[in-house]
Amino acid sequence: MGFFRIGIDVGGTHTDAVLLDENNQVVSETKSATTEDVATGIFNAMHKIINDANVPREQIKFAMLGTTHCTNAIVERKRLNNIAAVRIGAPATLAVKPLIGVPDDLRDALGKHVYLVRGGHEFDGREIVSLDENHLYQIAEEIKGSVDSVAITSVFSPVSKSHEERASEIFKEVLGEETAISLSSEIGSVGLLERENATILNASVVNVAKAAADGFINALKNEGVDAKVFFGQNDGTLMSVDYAVKYPIFTVACGPTNSLRGASYLSNLSDAIVVDVGGTTSDVGVLVQSFPRESSLAVEIGGARTNFRMPDLVSMGLGGGTIVRIQENGEFTIGPDSVGYRLPEKSLIFGGDTLTTTDVAVALGKVDLGDAEKVAHLDKELLGRIYAKIVELVEDAIDKMKTSAGPVPVILVGGGSVLLPEHLIGASEVIRPEHSGVANAIGSAISQVSGQVEKIYVLDEIGRENALEAAKSQAMSEAIQAGADPDTLVIVDVEDVPLAYLPGNATRIRVKAAGDLAQEDQPVASM
Structure with missing residues (x-):
């Protein structure tokens, strides 16, 4: 008896979904608009692929969700938990307060309950001072009822996490098991401030992750599917729902990561550069042995420096819906803003009033979409210059990601990848695999x-x-x-x-x- 799996990837513009059989062959696929409440978009996409495939629902065993919910919540400063940030490291670390260098609006949202407690370790695992447990009990009583998530960071906890674990026991004892607790030793690497930021951000999006998980599980229930649910994480692998709700920060950047994994699978290449062109942005990443190359630098999320693992990506504001503006003198700008999921109403080829990169490609005969008559009047020479600039932006990004001068294979995926030509400077070959429009959902499913x-x-x-x-x-x-x-x-x-x-x-x-x-x-x- 065969089984099926569902992969869904929620982007800013589209929610993509695929249904795969046990040999990872695509049975059905769809792109539907991402909705304001997200859950509706997921539900629509899921309903469509299950109905199109017409497979017995009880044979759908796994469902994978790649989502940008947590990233968006941090960037937009919306729907964040009420958190307490506890740093164990006094008196050694008093000079630099938690959340230093973080934008004011984010600090206002997350810095209401910040505490410094005596304790922490040296780099070789010796205690700096013993942990001040009385102070921790006092803090726990003080925050009871006003916070629902606690971020605990101890000095050199990647070497010895005993103080973080003891603190966690104390908070659970006083605040109850349902209060979410994030420990820095399980999230970031060595580097106190960046690890602390990552832990605070993790604590702040626990509710967002719970809501996404519940929405996904309910959408499956509504379809009569009893599947095991997993979340995509940003190293190209999956985590269980329980794990995702504990470490939601690991879902950050899982969209481009899923695209890289999907590109590797669809093209059968383990080492290549992948260009994922969406409606709003393009991400360029590097496959090493079928997994995304990891960034070795501190990564900013919503303006906060963090040091947990992230894929190494160059992102640019260039996609299928990117707005092109032409000035009187023939100069032009490309983006970085986009009409996003409103491309089918806003762009010229669909009767709208906004010139987009897609219109440029259609007018030059490179893409067959919408009504080409509506862009036939545009100046071809100027459009040619604009198109050359679009290609040059992508070639520059590819060049930035290469580790050697020689040409390498380039795989194009994502809904907007139809815009790009068959040849790119620096590419030994340009591969556009079948199903490349939903590579991210496939990456999530496999x-x-x-x-x-x-x-x-x-x-x-x-x-x-x-x-x-x-x-x-x-x-x-x-x-x-x-x-x-x-x-x-x-x-x-x-x-x-x-x-x-x-x-x-x-x-x-x-x-x-x-x-x-x-x-x-x-x-x-x-x-």
Whole structure:
């Protein structure tokens, strides 16, 4: 008896959905407009692919959701939790307060309850001072009833997380189990302020993630589908609903990541550059062994510097709905704003009044869409210059992402990719795979489950071999816990960075393990 899986990816413009069979072949696909409340768009897309495919609903076993809900909430400063931020690190870290350098409006939203508590560790795992538990009890009593989410960050917690874990026990004891608690040692890497920001942001979007999960589960129930639900995370793998609600920050940037994974699958290439052209933006990323290359830099989200893992991307305001403005003197600008999901009413080829990149491509005969007569009067020479500029923007982004001068394969995906030509400078070949318009939903549906660990080890004490083995087995057990099939687990990434400034020959080891979804019919975790 075969089984099916649903992949859905919610973007700013479109909500894409696919239904795949057990061999990952596309049975049905759709792009529907993203709606204001998001859930309606998900429901519409899901309803359409299930009806089009006409498969027995009870055979749909898995449903994967890639969503921008959490990113948007942070960027728009909307629907955020009431949080308390607790830093364990007094007296050592009093000089720099939490949320420093974060934009004022975000600090106003998240900085109402900020506390500094005595405790924390040195880089080699020794206590700076013992943890002030009385102070933690006092804080817990004080915030009871006024916050629903707590972010706890302790100094050098990636080395020793005992103070964070004890603090978490105290808050749960006083505030109850339903209060969400985010621990920095489970989210960011070494670097106190960035890790603290990532943890605070994580704590602030727990409710948004819960709402997205509930909306998705309810949409499935309405369709009579009892599937196991997973969320896409930004390293190209999946996490269970429980995990996603605990670590919603890991959904940030999962859209472009899903596109990269989908592009790899559709083109059968493991190493390439991927250009994902949406309605509003284009993202250029790099595939290394079928997974997105990770960024090694601090990443800003909504103006806050963070250091949790993110895909290495160049994003630009160029998509199918990008607005082109022409001045009297023949000069022009491209974007960065877009008509987005209103392309079918706003652009000239559909009878609107706004010149978009899609109109330019149709007028030049590069794309067959809408009514070409409506753009026939435009100056072809000028349009040619505009089109050349569009292509040049993409070629520049490809060049930025390349690690060597030689040409590399470039895979074009996303609904707006029809705009781009068959040849691009710097590309050894330009591949436009079948189903490329919904590569992101496919990436979401075929994803594996992963576990990742990042820790500092003092090699003088345990030795490099033992440190690597310990990290690998921990990453594998994380993956199994997240829902991976133990028999298919592979280590996909090992990074070992010697920390020259620390004594004892210390090194930071990061290991990621990934495997296929476990297939046995285990009961679906209820929310």
